[in-house]
Amino acid sequence: MSMETPLTKNIRSDGEAPDLKAYQAAGGYESAQKALRMAPAEIMEMVKQSNLRGRGGAGFPTSMKWSFVPMGNDAPHPKYLVCNADEMEPGTFKDRLLMEADPHQLIEGMIVAAQAIEADIAYIFLRGEYTLSAQRLEKAVYEAYASHFLGKNIFGSGRNLEMYLHLSAGRYMCGEETGLLNALEGKRANPRTKPPYPQVSGLWGKPTIVQNVETLCNLPHIVANGAEWFKGLSRTKNGGTKLYGASGKVKRPGLWELPMGTTIREILEEHAGGMRDGVKFRGLLPGGASTDFLTEEHLDVRMDFDEVQKVGSRLGTGTMIILDDKTCPVGMCWNLEHFFAQESCGWCTPCWSGLRFAARVLRAMEEGQGQPGDIEQLEFQSWFCAPGNTYCALAPGAVEPLQSAVKLFRADFERHIREKRCPWRS
């Protein structure tokens, strides 16, 4: 079966990124020029027809996100387009590949998005540790400016688009849409209340769209090939391809561009090569660290936004973390909750207190100091951090692996308390 892999087609085997010339030779920047000849509403309609949904984790329809941006002559300016390249979700490394391997694709996607919302200024908010991405993006932005693809009167269209690469000073919280905006403004990366949404009052109080790298990278291909083509790439209703990843004790951990809706089993067995010899599959987090565990019975679930949700988890970033039978689920939860507790911005009580409480309990269990009532405490803290109870999505996401692990692997939690030790530790 021949598969189209628009996002990764330019990736070179020598590890270098195509420069502007090479990117253009492969048809690059034609979509940008085409988009600049289109009315914003046309682009929006095309993207709407394509069923493109946000690849940052929440899966929000891209065209709908755009539709809340005030348009027309009365709209406030400058409007901002922000690329969320602060990829910090544990187990997630898909955006990194796109930025390192084909930086111009992202820039072109941003030009298309900027045209769709009539943005004047664009930022790439990049995770600070992604130094290779930073180098390559910086070079690519420079090349694009030099060729007048960015700046004033881009492609002779009369439109202006300034683009800046901003390296994050760190913290997971900066990846949250509104925390990112605060960080970009030079403030603490505390999240903001919604509403008002960034589309109305975002960066510096102006209309702003924040979008994930992978989402933006899809745009040139939709503009080039049309909505129907894009929908056709997918095996389900969500359009396009998806970068799927697998980490854990599989034979070939990695990242693959596959049709949206590829089953977990196919990714796990065909692409990741199945479990390593001597270990057995116990479960997986389908879309990065802040999604609920799925188990054996879910292996034939199609990895798209709707299908994964139906079985009680989320597609998230589409990069799965696999739990095997030689790894302690309590220990895994401790690792994750410790991370999330460390990364809480400290704004709302459930997050800064609840996650820490949960992490401390998990650590106690791992260290043989679990007590009766601890499981109930973990359940309470998971409920305490549920969506709506917290200020942003960090804590609700953070407790997704925990709440599902307590349900699915309850016996293991109980054993920790009963035996006063971690059965996986010798």
Add this chain to the structure above:
Amino acid sequence: MAQTTIYIDDKPHDVDAERNLLDVCLSLRLNLPYFCWHPAMGSVGACRQCAVKLLLSDNDTKGRLVMACMTPVVKGMRISVEDPDARKFRAGVIQGLMENHPHDCPVCDEGGECHLQDMTVMTGHDYRAYRFPKRTFRNQYLGPFLNHEMNRCIQCYRCVRFYREYAGGDDFNVFKLRDIAYFGRKEDGVLENEFAGNLVEVCPTGVFTDATLKHHYTRKWDMTMAPSVCVHCGLGCNTTVAERYGTVRRIVNRYNGAVNGYFLCDRGRYGYEFVNSAHRIRTPRVRLNGAVQQPSKAQALQHLGSLLTNGRKVIGIGSPRASLEANFALRTLVGAGNFYAGMSDGESRLVSLMLEILRSSPARTPSMRETESCDAVLILGEEVTDTAPRLALSLRQSARQQPMQDAKKLRIPLWQDHSVRELLQDRHGPFFIASVSATRLDDIATQVYRAAPADIARLGFAIAHEIDPSVRGVDHLSPRLRPLAQEIARALTNAKGPLVVSGAGCASESVIQAAANVACALCHAGKKTGLTFTMPEANSAGLALLGGANLSSAFQAAKTGGVETAIVLENDLFRRAGREDVDIFLKSIAHVVAIDSLENETASRAELVLPAGTFAESCGTLINNEGRAQRFFRNVPPETEILESWEWLAEAMSAKDEKSWRNLDDVILAMTQAIPLLAPVANAAPLSSFRIAGDKVPREPHRYSGRTSILANINVSEPKPPEDPDSPLSFTMEGAPVEPPSALIPFFWTPGWNSIQSVNKFQAEIAGDLVGGNPGVRLIEPASGAAVNYFANIPAGFERRPGEWLLVPLHHIFGSEELSNSAPAVTELAPKPYLALSEADASQIGAGPGDDVEAKLGGSALRLKLRIVPALPSGVAGIPVGLLGQPMLTLPAWAGISKLK
């Protein structure tokens, strides 16, 4: 106010549709706990303490939790406060907050009036499940006002929101994250913001506590408290003064929806310590032929009586820091013709001018609450933060008015604090400051103009002319100034409610007249215009309304002979006039009687000194800068030797066999009859005969402890509580358990709400008026159809003189006010005397910062340290006023300045 019906636990309630659910629940007197929300600062949704269940329809039993503070009222909505999930969640929040809390209530200054304690009890959380170590912090030295104990912090973010976002401070922040967020400064040091003391009340627990209270600590329940009015500037902020064992322990804010709202300035909060000062005059004193005697009260009165009945002329010198009643008593005793107001000539002229303007101008002085909604501001010649500090905090909110309209357009509720701030960013509405030197509001100013007083006045006149061309224009206006005047005129004219602020600060009548012209022109243009004048002292306005000639007239009267006795009421003449003049005056009077509370040079020169009660030992009325008469009540039981000023004078009247007064009511009554203009003063607060169910309002809280044992070492019989014939407040804990009229609220405290946050329960609506209306009555309202009268005396532009500088007064929040100069915490922050020049001017005399310089004026020479103040205009030198050890100067004045070798 749009009303709508919502259902709370199945009961229908009519509520304000513009508010959030927490606000309406509290307005309905429901007990819904909260931390991060603050009625003056709005909602940010951080603590998650106010969760309620939102039910989506009549049949919905599941619903979902929402944060009441973040949820707007929607017509017909159903919520449940009592829902089990909501209760469980709220208890969970307390569990979370208490994980790190040290549980050190017994040794915490906040204990017994702690919002965290109250909310903990309210949620029912009582069992500690968290068995892991708590985080600990190092505390900081933050200056003489605040104690820092970070381990108690529950991360509600109120402090940093108040300090940075509301009060505009910069040197305080939140550091780190997760459960180790740290609220403090980058390093130890005195907090720079003039409103930092409010953190004591803004902090819901004991992280920030009153450092002065710590020196003489007492629990709230053991304090005797009374409603009072701040005496440290002319704004009349309402305060609650607390006493135990005869000493004043602290001041806290007394909410007045029109005046100070929720906040005080630090001079107002910490100036009180002068009451406990070692420099208090506590006993009568007679100095005869060089020998000092301490007579009894009766002997002192006899002495005074002999001076009054010897048939010789007696004059009285009143005081702008004494109550209306004290001044009126003196005026009555000596006769209106022999009563002098006791303000310096310059000040007297300025205050009379300001009052005259206020009483005739079509512009109205807004209350500080109303000031916050003025949407364009022009400040002419006033360093507001230093002369009328609390007003600066209100003006800071005014600057947000115009940009906030954008939030309304986007339908962001204004209580959604951070959303509004994120939208506004650092945008400010039109806010113009013309001043001699830098001000603490410059950071929000659209434009600042630094100039000598004459040029500030000229700018004002030019603005008035731009608004109303029929006003005389300014000749030879500099080309630089014209566009500025036009810009300001445009901004003020385009505003909905422009405000002009000026005052006695730069000692210029022209500046005041210019401000009046601008306000008048705006009124003429059909604008609802505010005109605020700051007043130099707590009762400057009252004294001016009472009348009385200025000090030089008194000096003149003494010179022309015939005056044998002068009674000086709460006044140190050396702060009012030049040393020589006062010397001559005091020497020319055979008998000087000083009635005062603190030692000062006038008292030290007097033949008879009578110990007067301070605000804490007295009752009376003060009139603030907006013409609001407000009554203050003593909270310290009268000592045998100390009397209120008016009481000394009333006793003296008895000695003269004149009809005297039995209590304060009689004084007020006599005053309102004698001076009809002051008639409303009687209504400033209920008179002493007021009772609730036959009882007075108790000053002691219901939990006052140890009453019967306090003096048991002296006598096991409980003494009779002190009488207070002057007020409807008693020195007991007995009284009807109902809320007293707003002017008599001795403390904010309701069952379950032991902290000052209980003020919610005393308000008609949250952050609105107190039940029954805010205390005080306004005496000055603009006459309807007041004639538009413009001043036309435009001064010539400032011309610098070779070798000479125009000395202008510079004010300091800490240091320029007389009484707070005896409060140790305040004096710690007061500057030492100095002379200020701009860098360029300093280099002209070859001097640098810290050098000794000499200023020669009017035949005398002053030796001072030089301070470089870059904002000062060329040719102008600044000199701080009122500092300890700084001689009184009549300013502005020209002086030669040179560097001393």
